[in-house]
Amino acid sequence: MNSKxxxxxxxxxxGAWRLAAFVLTLAASVAPIFLGQAWPELxxxxxxxxxxxxxxxxxxxxxxxxxxxxxxxxxxxxxxxVWALAGWLDLRLDLGPGRLQATLAAALxxxxxxxxxxxxxxxxxxxAYALLWLLCLGALPAAALALSWGSGNLVxxxxxxxxxxxxxxxxxxxxxxxxxxxxxxxxxxxxALFCPASLVSVAMAVGFAAAARRSAGGRAR
Amino acid sequence: xxxxxxxxxxxxxxxxxxxxxxxxxxxxxxxxTLGARVEGALGSFRAAAGWETTEVNVQLGSxxxxxxxxxxxxxxxxxxxxxxxxxxxxxxxTWMEPKVTWPAPWGSLPYSLQGRSLSPLENSSPSISGLHWxxxxxxxxxxxxxxxxxxxxxxxxxxxxxxxxxxxxxAPAQAPQVTLFEGDAPSGRWLEVRGAQDRxxxxxxxxxxxxxxxxxxxxxxELERGSGSTWAACFEGARIYYMCETSRHPQPGIQxxxxxxxxRTWLRRPGEGWSAHGAxxxxxxxxxxxxxxxxxxxxxxxxxxxxxxxxxxxLEPEAGGSAWxxxxxxxxxx
Numbered sequence: 160m161n162s163k164x165x166x167x168x169x170x171x172x173x174g175a176w177r178l179a180a181f182v183l184t185l186a187a188s189v190a191p192i193f194l195g196q197a198w199p200e201l202x203x204x205x206x207x208x209x210x211x212x213x214x215x216x217x218x219x220x221x222x223x224x225x226x227x228x229x230x231x232x233x234x235x236x237x238x239x240x241v242w243a244l245a246g247w248l249d250l251r252l253d254l255g256p257g258r259l260q261a262t263l264a265a266a267l268x269x270x271x272x273x274x275x276x277x278x279x280x281x282x283x284x285x286x287a288y289a290l291l292w293l294l295c296l297g298a299l300p301a302a303a304l305a306l307s308w309g310s311g312n313l314v315x316x317x318x319x320x321x322x323x324x325x326x327x328x329x330x331x332x333x334x335x336x337x338x339x340x341x342x343x344x345x346x347x348x349x350x351a352l353f354c355p356a357s358l359v360s361v362a363m364a365v366g367f368a369a370a371a372r373r374s375a376g377g378r379a380r
Numbered sequence: 381x382x383x384x385x386x387x388x389x390x391x392x393x394x395x396x397x398x399x400x401x402x403x404x405x406x407x408x409x410x411x412x413t414l415g416a417r418v419e420g421a422l423g424s425f426r427a428a429a430g431w432e433t434t435e436v437n438v439q440l441g442s443x444x445x446x447x448x449x450x451x452x453x454x455x456x457x458x459x460x461x462x463x464x465x466x467x468x469x470x471x472x473x474t475w476m477e478p479k480v481t482w483p484a485p486w487g488s489l490p491y492s493l494q495g496r497s498l499s500p501l502e503n504s505s506p507s508i509s510g511l512h513w514x515x516x517x518x519x520x521x522x523x524x525x526x527x528x529x530x531x532x533x534x535x536x537x538x539x540x541x542x543x544x545x546x547x548x549x550x551a552p553a554q555a556p557q558v559t560l561f562e563g564d565a566p567s568g569r570w571l572e573v574r575g576a577q578d579r580x581x582x583x584x585x586x587x588x589x590x591x592x593x594x595x596x597x598x599x600x601x602e603l604e605r606g607s608g609s610t611w612a613a614c615f616e617g618a619r620i621y622y623m624c625e626t627s628r629h630p631q632p633g634i635q636x637x638x639x640x641x642x643x644r645t646w647l648r649r650p651g652e653g654w655s656a657h658g659a660x661x662x663x664x665x666x667x668x669x670x671x672x673x674x675x676x677x678x679x680x681x682x683x684x685x686x687x688x689x690x691x692x693x694x695l696e697p698e699a700g701g702s703a704w705x706x707x708x709x710x711x712x713x714x
Binding site for chain 2: 173178185189192196228229230231232233235236237238239240241242243244247248251252253
């Protein structure tokens with residue numbers, strides 16, 4: 160771990176806690192596949208891929224108070240075989256390759272961007288990143304869910320409260336589990352890459368990378 | 381004289397006149413049969429009657445021969461014209477009849493049998509084989525072993541993810557079949573309608589009709605010599621219904637032997653609403669109405685004619701699916 164200059168390391172060993180978190184995430188992403196096999200009526204034709212992707216997006220960007228190594232490549236390396244199996248199942252469920260492509264593209268983009276944002280922010284602005292992460296991946300989905308239930312709509316409905324959740328990667332992916340008819344028609348590769356949640360993820364990665372560079376430059380002077 | 385008919389209404393009439401009524405109707409294609417004599421050595425052959433192919437797996441050794449009836453699917457329009465055609469093995473297969481035996485025209489059925497609603501079907505749930513689980517476990521272990529080299533781990537993970545699609549996949553599980561006996565009491569004619577998603581196994585090679593939703597789904601018929609007279613209609617991604625006239629119906633109009641027991645029954649007398657009557661065992665009279673039943677399934681009552689008695693029932697489950705009865709024109713014996 161290259162923490163001497165305060166800059167994020169590009170690779171290296173990951174800590175025991177982080178490894179344990181990856182194992183838990185692995186279990187959470189395999190669980191829908193396993194449970195769907197044991198009890199097919201449990202999930203019906205819900206997308207296993209979207210369910211398997213969501214935990215990895217959460218863990219890839221999990222905030223850290225100390226400078227950390229760049230570990231999203233390992234997370235992605237572990238996630239991809241699980242995603243492949245989930246996608247293979249979705250194809251057998253006739254969910255349509257277009258819908259799977261959109262989910263996969265969005266999940267890849269969000270995992271990479273949030274993982275990179277976490278790495279960059281850990282050495283420059285960990286508190287600001289933690290607040291932003293909590294807002295996007297915790298508060299927004301919770302608010303959207305609560306308001307939608309309170310108003311009698313589900314989160315997947317495209318109402319004003321559903322629009323609130325569109326800025327959260329978690330809600331955005333979770334909508335792909337069982338999208339509403341209207342969402343399904345709109346959901347393509349371009350809409351997955353340019354949806355608000357994807358743009359938020361990219362903005363976080365770019366913003367915190369710039370902050371880390373400025374911080375490293377300041378220390379050098 | 382000024383025309384008082386709005387132009388929009390005229391256009392609607394024109395559209396209705398030009399639009400073929402058949403496009404609105406559900407389309408069923410005839411399944412004919414043709415006897416064939418096959419001589420070995422021959423593994424399999426393909427036959428057709430102008431449209432979808434039937435794959436016949438015979439597995440005959442040298443010097444062996446067999447006779448079988450081959451189901452053939454045709455377009456409605458080419459029904460009268462089509463002869464048996466062979467895509468291969470012309471020297472080993474001989475048609476025993478000059479023409480395909482087709483079912484009676486669909487229009488010759490009583491009108492009330494032609495427009496019945498179809499049963500809902502369930503998807504077959506895809507199954508993950510042990511090979512896939514082993515592949516996943518091995519992949520995760522290999523990637524985790526490279527945890528000190530994250531970029532190599534990512535590269536390996538990507539390659540392993542792609543390799544999943546090269547693994548041989550297990551045959552999809554057979555989706556549950558739904559059998560529906562459609563009766564028309566005034567004419568005494570019955571249709572047996574079998575439905576399944578993706579693949580429908582049918583006992584007995586006899587003329588009938590096949591309906592696929594969507595109607596342009598591509599597939600084939602399959603017949604195996606060793607499986608008796610069971611054949612299969614395989615159209616991946618489609619709902620498949622096979623209909624044929626039958627005398628093997630549950631005979632709800634009679635008492636005693638020959639009638640099949642029903643788990644649940646519902647009755648609608650002319651001019652009245654639905655009443656639930658519970659189970660109707662064999663050799664017992666029609667049960668009295670019971671209270672607290674949620675009523676018959678919606679798909680079973682859809683589109684039924686008004687003003688006539690109707691009996692609906694659920695039979696004891698058959699192997700691999702459920703079975704139902706729908707008899708229009710039913711009257712309880714006094």
